[in-house]
Amino acid sequence: MDVVAVPGRPMGAAILDSLHAALTRYVILPSPAAVDAVTLWIAATHAQPAWAHAPRLVIRGPEKRCGKSRLLDVVESTCHDPFITVNSSPAAIYRSLNDDPPTMLVDEADTIFGQAAGGNEELRGLLNAGHQRNRPAKRWDVNTNTVESIPTFAMAALAGIGAMPDTIEDRAVIIRMRRRAPGETVSPYRHKRDRPRLRAIAHQLRTWLRADLPALEAAEPEMPVEDRAADTWEPLIAVADRAGSHWPKRARAAVLALTAEAASDDRGSIGVRLLVDCRTAFTGHTALSTANLLTRLNSDPEAPWREYGHGGLTAIKLGKLLAEYDIRSCNVRFTDGTQAKGYLKSHFVDAWNRYCPTPLTAVNTAEEGEPSQPSQPSHPWSERDGYTAWDGLSRPTDPHPPAVRQAPK
CATH class of the missing domain: 3.40.50.300 (P-loop containing nucleotide triphosphate hydrolases)
Incomplete structure (x- = not known):
């Protein structure tokens, strides 16, 4: 040798x-x-x-x-x-x-x-x-x-x-x-x-x-x-x-x-796995009730969420995991007139881009030529989304209110 x-x-x-x-x-x-x-x-x-x-x-x-x-x-x-x-x-x-x-x-x-x-x-x-x-x-x-x-x-x-x-x-x-x-x-x-x-x-x-x-x-x-x-x-x-x-x-x-x-x-940490699964759950939706999101997460037989207790992932455990990424539930008015605690898709976008970006996101960013921007102060979710918070007591006056109201341009 x-x-x-x-x-x-x-x-x-x-x-x-x-x-x-x-x-x-x-x-x-x-x-x-x-x-x-x-x-x-x-x-x-x-x-x-x-x-x-x-x-x-x-x-x-x-x-x-x-x-x-x-x-x-x-x-x-x-x-x-x-x-x-x-x-x-x-x-x-x-x-x-x-x-x-x-x-x-x-x-x-x-x-x-x-x-x-x-x-x-x-x-x-x-x-x-x-x-x-x-x-x-x-x-x-x-x-x-x-x-x-x-x-x-x-x-x-x-x-x-x-x-x-x-x-x-x-x-x-x-x-x-x-x-x-x-x-x-x-x-x-x-x-x-x-x-x-x-x-x-x-x-x-x-x-x-x-x-x-x-x-x-x-x-x-x-x-x-x-x-x-x-x-x-x-x-x-x-x-x-x-x-x-x-x-x-x-x-x-x-x-x-x-x-x-x-x-x-690499499937990442349990938090990143949750972000990825939430992105799948939000496909075609701008908002989901907490109950609906939990049902979608716990229904995947190959996901780890069923191991989080007898009934799978709970609202409390979900909230604690997502809070680490500055994502929190809020009161949501849905298009059918119902109101419930839930999550807005727009609140996940920043975490998705930072921790589990998709190849499409990376390609789009490269094509647009936009460099990564420095972090900015986080505004209240209602201000960020142009969405009127529900106080949990009143009834919706619009029989078909949008799930997320757009801020005026």
């Missing part, structure tokens, strides 16, 4: 090619983009001092025998200073981190974060905080009567069955492993025989990247994604750009492929 010098190919690219070949020798990954992403993630661990963010690598599969542990074996053999564990206490992990931290590798992570794991909020907090520099944990040292600042920053790979917590996957490169199909073969991995060969690649990665730390720290690569996804993938893109050859193009293709896959698999 020595690096093969090819005329015209930079040394960094040759080392990455060698690591790529080692991965595909021992593991069947789900796509070429996944192989490239894991290759770059491993390489990035050797330049941790240069990064502002420490991306997580989530290796997950739907069942046993999907190659998760084997991939973690190869990662352990090629990453920087591996710290592998199945079930360590938060205190042990805290004490293992320093200014040049090891690479944390957690196998069977589903036993830590699964439904039967019983908490582990401290470890989850460590993994969340450790994604970004300058997020130390504070502890009181009874021996010195002082506050101790413990670093949390470190790159980490977690392997397990099923999805990891949203807060971790939101900071991760996600590799969705599959069981090998008939005809798919790999070389057996033997720790004593194969690890020394892989550690030789790790040494080459360290020698190359540690010599380039100042340039990597100053790098501002052009990113095909934004926000937290850009923070997570930036170290990998910086390594690819430093390697040159075909790696910059392949790295950005991997970013787009895997972030799109993660987005299609």
